[in-house]
Amino acid sequence: MRGTLLKRAEPASREGVKGATFMTETLRRGAMRLRHRIVAAIDATDADRARSVAKALAGHVDALKVNWPLVLAAGPGIVTEFATSAYVLCDFKIADIPNTNRLIVEQAVARGASGVICHAFAGEDSVRACVEAAKAAEVFVVTEMSHPGGQEFTAKHAEEFARLAVRAGAAGIIAPATRPERVRILRGVVGDRLILSPGVGAQGGNPADAIRAGADAVIVGRALYEAEDPAKAAAAIAREIETR
Numbered sequence: 001m002r003g004t005l006l007k008r009a010e011p012a013s014r015e016g017v018k019g020a021t022f023m024t025e026t027l028r029r030g031a032m033r034l035r036h037r038i039v040a041a042i043d044a045t046d047a048d049r050a051r052s053v054a055k056a057l058a059g060h061v062d063a064l065k066v067n068w069p070l071v072l073a074a075g076p077g078i079v080t081e082f083a084t085s086a087y088v089l090c091d092f093k094i095a096d097i098p099n100t101n102r103l104i105v106e107q108a109v110a111r112g113a114s115g116v117i118c119h120a121f122a123g124e125d126s127v128r129a130c131v132e133a134a135k136a137a138e139v140f141v142v143t144e145m146s147h148p149g150g151q152e153f154t155a156k157h158a159e160e161f162a163r164l165a166v167r168a169g170a171a172g173i174i175a176p177a178t179r180p181e182r183v184r185i186l187r188g189v190v191g192d193r194l195i196l197s198p199g200v201g202a203q204g205g206n207p208a209d210a211i212r213a214g215a216d217a218v219i220v221g222r223a224l225y226e227a228e229d230p231a232k233a234a235a236a237i238a239r240e241i242e243t244r
């Protein structure tokens with residue numbers, strides 16, 4: 001996977017789903033294509049602001065990550081809305097028994113998600129349930145979290161979580177841009193699986209350092225959706241990455 005990212009198949013056209021409440025089952029989701037190496041976390045809780053940020057970022061980022069703040073504010077239809085023109089990564093941090101995980105992933109995918117994020121600590125059966133339910137959509141597994149508290153528990157098990165992700169057939173892992181040295185170690189565990197790294201900007205991580213350490217893309221929230229000019233902010237991050 002890694003190294004051939006730009007050669008991946010184009011995501012299936014989503015033209016046919018405009019205005020639809022659910023995506024049709026026949027639409028095949030494609031793998032994330034990493035041209036800019038930026039995933040935008042749209043955590044704005046004003047739905048109109050979220051929509052305008054998403055629109056401004058078109059052509060500047062590779063995916064839109066949607067988390068509970070926006071889904072609770074705007075409703076799950078926002079996933080379908082964004083999915084008409086973007087790869088939508090549903091960051092629901094899924095961490096339940098296998099049956100509940102399956103139900104959550106099925107709903108996210110039916111709404112248009114091309115990828116979902118789950119936790120590993122619920123166990124391999126729970127992660128496998130996500131991978132099976134996702135079908136053509138991609139599953140990313142959280143390893144070590146990027147905030148200071150991520151060192152209390154997740155860091156101690158991050159390598160195990162990464163190995164579990166590989167065994168379960170996940171597309172990749174989430175690893176902290178705030179600790180590039182940990183990204184480097186986790187890269188050694190996951191081989192060519194994708195690594196997406198949150199923690200850039202507001203949490204203090206540097207995008208170039210994360211990519212240099214082995215991340216395929218950085219996840220950026222506040223530094224984009226709170227920016228006066230989100231497109232300009234994304235372009236500046238892309239430039240930093242290019243000159244790493």
Ligand code: 3DU
Nearest residue numbers: 041067145146198199202203220221222
């Ligand atoms: O700190 P930011 O505003 O750039 O947002 C980071 C996003 O990535 C946010 O949606 C958060 O929930 C998510 N995330 C982490 O920050 C750290 C993790 O370990 C996993 C996900």
